[in-house]
Amino acid sequence: MSADRVPVHASVLPAETLELLDPRPGETWVDCTVGGGGHTRLIAERVGPTGRVIGLDQDPTMLALARPRVAGPRDGTEGPVELVHANFDQLAEVLAARGLAQVDGVFADLGFSSDQLAEAARGLSFREDGPLDMRLDPTAGATAADVVNTMSEPALADVFWEYGEERHSRRVAKRIVERRQTQPFATTGDLANVVRSCVPRSGGIDPATRVFQALRIAVNDELGALDRLLAALPAVVKPGGRAGIISFHSLEDRRAKHAFRTAGVWRLVNKKPVEAGAEEIARNPRARSAKLRVAVKI
């Protein structure tokens, strides 16, 4: 990613997020998913120069891209932003390292950004041919190629079924295991074509969509990290503080909904998740599946 790029990612539900999270002057907030820095900047504007924002992202290239927008020279009315390369499942440790036990608010806008998707070399997109990588943190862990070339056939089928709700999960896993015996997978285009050869097209959706989603979730342990973040929140958010999660599929939303229903810990700000209106979806199709849940720590 070249240094002079600016983020193309359009933040979802920006006004609704600010309204429900209600960051106030002087508060300390954590944005767990800086991405292009859109939400981070909005929160920094609200907490003002007497407040503080700690921004995390597991992808150092996103932090570099967001830095000029959130941490560069500004007009002095925003709170200082510190960007930290970390997985949000390390939230308590990141705060402890800064002498903080609790903060006024924590926000996470899950998944990946349009900037990461557009970068073929990240291997997140089946539309662009690139290396079969898919790691959101390119400095750690197994790649999607490692997974499809080594995981057992039943385990692959489980991943496609559980994380992608792919009805043809067993057939795809079988085909992948057959193919890798003669030629291991190395590129997104190759995998997408093999999936397309054994999953019938339905509606306007590319048959590779669900398998790619499932692999991305598995490679990045996305649900495990979300579970660990949600488990950490009650201890790190002050009484009266707020926590907000934007999710993009039911596996994530179900977890946020369940966590915020814990009696005696949270009071839901919105009983039903907030979704984008027609005007935002027309401008930003990615907002179509976004669901925002916000809760106040009791």
Ligand SMILES: C[S@@+](CC[C@H](N)C(=O)[O-])C[C@H]1O[C@@H](n2cnc3c(N)ncnc32)[C@H](O)[C@@H]1O
């Ligand atoms: C949807 S984007 C965030 C967009 C951002 N809110 C904005 O307004 O530009 C999600 C970001 O979260 C990061 N991310 C996803 N899972 C993460 C995790 N477990 N820990 C830290 N960062 C994560 C991704 O690398 C990506 O940059």
